[in-house]
Amino acid sequence: MTDKITPNAIRKNNRKQIYDFIYSAGKVSQNDIASILRLSRPTVATNISELEEDGLIFRDGQQDSDQIGRKATVYSVTPDYRIAVGVELTGRHAKIIAVDLYGHKIKRVVNDIRYVNNDSYYRKVCDMILEFIGSLEMSEEQILGIGIAMQGLVSPDGNSIIYGEIMKCTGLSIDVFRERLPYKCTFIHDPEGAALSELWVSPELISAIYLSLSEHLGGALILDRNVVRGKSGHSATFEHIQFDPHGTKCYCGKTGCFETVLSMHALIGEENEEKFFSMARKADTPESEKWGSYLNILGSLIGAVHLVNDVDFILGGHLAPYFTEEDLRVLYDVVRKGCPFEEPDDFIHISKMPSHNINVGAALPFIKEFLDSADALTGSRK
Ligand SMILES: [Zn+2]
Numbered sequence: 553m554t555d556k557i558t559p560n561a562i563r564k565n566n567r568k569q570i571y572d573f574i575y576s577a578g579k580v581s582q583n584d585i586a587s588i589l590r591l592s593r594p595t596v597a598t599n600i601s602e603l604e605e606d607g608l609i610f611r612d613g614q615q616d617s618d619q620i621g622r623k624a625t626v627y628s629v630t631p632d633y634r635i636a637v638g639v640e641l642t643g644r645h646a647k648i649i650a651v652d653l654y655g656h657k658i659k660r661v662v663n664d665i666r667y668v669n670n671d672s673y674y675r676k677v678c679d680m681i682l683e684f685i686g687s688l689e690m691s692e693e694q695i696l697g698i699g700i701a702m703q704g705l706v707s708p709d710g711n712s713i714i715y716g717e718i719m720k721c722t723g724l725s726i727d728v729f730r731e732r733l734p735y736k737c738t739f740i741h742d743p744e745g746a747a748l749s750e751l752w753v754s755p756e757l758i759s760a761i762y763l764s765l766s767e768h769l770g771g772a773l774i775l776d777r778n779v780v781r782g783k784s785g786h787s788a789t790f791e792h793i794q795f796d797p798h799g800t801k802c803y804c805g806k807t808g809c810f811e812t813v814l815s816m817h818a819l820i821g822e823e824n825e826e827k828f829f830s831m832a833r834k835a836d837t838p839e840s841e842k843w844g845s846y847l848n849i850l851g852s853l854i855g856a857v858h859l860v861n862d863v864d865f866i867l868g869g870h871l872a873p874y875f876t877e878e879d880l881r882v883l884y885d886v887v888r889k890g891c892p893f894e895e896p897d898d899f900i901h902i903s904k905m906p907s908h909n910i911n912v913g914a915a916l917p918f919i920k921e922f923l924d925s926a927d928a929l930t931g932s933r934k
Contacts, residue, residue, distance in 0.1 A: 566591060568926040570599045574609055574629050575653070575923070581615050581624035600627060608633050608929060629653060634922050635690065637698040637735075638915030639681060640742070643667050643719070646677050648684045649911045653919055655752050659688060660911065669721045671728070678732035696922055697736030699914035700729060701745040703768065705789070708781045710738035715786070717803050718768060738917065743770035743788070744779045745913030746868050749905045751777055752916055759863040761788065762903075763854075766869035769815045773861075790853060791815070813849050816871055829874045847879055851886025854900065858887060868903035875902050 569589055574580055586596045603609045604627070612628035631652035640647040646665050650658040663680050667673065685695060704716030704724070713724040729737040740748075747762040751774065758777060764770035771788035773780045780787050791811040792804050799808025812818055819842065820828045831839035854865055867875060884897040903909070922928045 564926050564930060566595055567599050567603065567929055570596065571603060571608060571629070571929050572923075574603075574627055578628050579612050579615075579626040581626050583624060603627075603929075631656065632658065632690070632694065634694055634696050634919075634928075635688070636696045636915035636918035637681065637685065638701065638745070638911050638913065639677075639698060640701045640745070640911045640914060641667060641677065641719075642703065646680055647908075647911045648681060649908065649915060650684070650688055651912055651915045651919065653923065655749075655912060655916060655919060657908070657912070659684070660908065667719055669719065669724065674728040675732065678729060681733060692734065695735050696918035697738065698729070698733060699738055699740050699745070699917055700726070701740045701742045701910050701914035703742050703770075704739075705785050706739040706741045706744070706781065707785050708783070710740070713739060714784070717805075736918070740914050740917070741770075741772075741781075741785075742910045743772045743868075744781070745910040745916075746770075746903075746905075747772035747774055747779050747866075748913035748916045748920075749909035750774075750866055750868065750903055751779075752912075753904050757864070757866075760866050761857060761861060761863060762866045762868055763790065763850075764869040765814065765816060765850075765867060765871035767816050769811045770869075774863075790857065793853075795849065795853075810849075810853055814846065814853065816869070819843075819846055819871070825870065825874065844882075847882045848886055851883040852890060854883060855887035855890040858895070858899070859891065863899070865900045866903055867900065868905075868909065872903045 570585055570591070573585055573589055582593065582596050582600055585591070586593050600609070604611070607630055609627045610630050611625050613626055614623040615626050631654055633653060635650050635652050635658060638649045638651065644664065644666055646663045647660070648663070649660040652658055661684055665673070665676060681698065702713060702716065702721065703718045704713040704721055706712070707714050711726045713721050716722045716724060726737050726739055743762060743764040746764050750762060751757055757774065760774045762772040762774060764772070769791040771790040773788040792802065792806065792809045794806065794808050795810045795813055796808035800812045801807055802809035802811050816825065828839055831837045832843040834840060858865070880900055883900055884895070888895050
């Protein structure tokens with residue numbers, strides 16, 4: 553069956569088009585909407601009054617004009633018409649953030665709580681989430697959902713942790729949250745959250761490999777502006793590709809994985825990263841030697857993966873802000889050494905969003921789903 557173009561479908565499409573335009577442009581008048589979208593003024597007027605009545609947009613002042621006379625009212629999208637919550641669970645913290653329809657932070661709290669894979673922990677975390685949501689003073693229907701980012705591989709449907717060796721939570725079901733929280737809940741692998749944040753702040757980004765260089769090594773594969781989990785959920789797990797068969801043991805039980813040489817833990821152990829880099833930038837220090845060797849190994853991984861997937865590479869995570877132009881030059885040199893043909897030096901980038909990226913990214917799938925759906929905007933007007 554093919555979709556028929558019914559008057560209702562046209563109405564829905566106009567409404568979505570107008571909403572999207574106000575969302576992107578902000579502070580626009582009815583005249584601007586009509587002329588830019590080539591819609592009739594009555595169509596725009598009807599939709600604007602419906603969107604305003606439903607609370608999706610609001611009158612945001614009057615247009616600046618040099619002309620003397622009546623100034624036109626301008627409209628903006630109500631940023632908190634709907635919001636989403638992102639939760640990042642780590643070994644020591646439960647970080648909770650609420651973001652609006654622009655992905656902007658409304659509120660964020662960091663709770664100290666040691667992760668234990670048991671019922672009492674999930675009960676405490678759910679209580680923290682409920683208390684946080686209560687403090688926002690929003691209606692239940694405003695909350696689109698809760699994304700829970702964890703250091704573990706997530707099933708393609710987001711309902712379970714298929715591999716959670718770091719947190720010892722393999723097999724964990726989203727039900728431990730769903731049965732306590734009256735909202736939609738989904739799991740997100742932490743580098744996926746980071747990659748979603750990167751996409752959010754990078755409209756030009758289409759396809760890329762995201763490497764998360766934090767306490768642990770992680771990765772995400774971005775294809776046509778989507779993060780690809782893969783057939784069974786383990787796309788882009790660069791951390792377990794073997795680098796050195798005689799290397800040190802990885803948490804996965806195998807030997808010499810890239811995790812054991814490229815994670816921040818492997819590089820600096822318990823040391824403070826700022827202190828490490830202040831020494832690494834001095835000539836002939838053990839730290840500078842260690843950093844040189846790290847760049848060589850990272851360059852070889854990037855080079856090999858780039859032969860398989862010729863896309864941009866984004867270096868994210870806690871180490872990302874420490875990379876210099878000179879470090880990137882070193883990486884390109886290593887990549888070129890391992891490549892039989894010309895390699896340009898325009899494909900390795902530093903993350904634009906090094907902080908709160910996983911926390912925000914956990915909330916973004918719900919925001920994206922809302923903004924992508926024409927039905928979400930119709931409310932009771934079906
Ligand atoms: Zn491993």
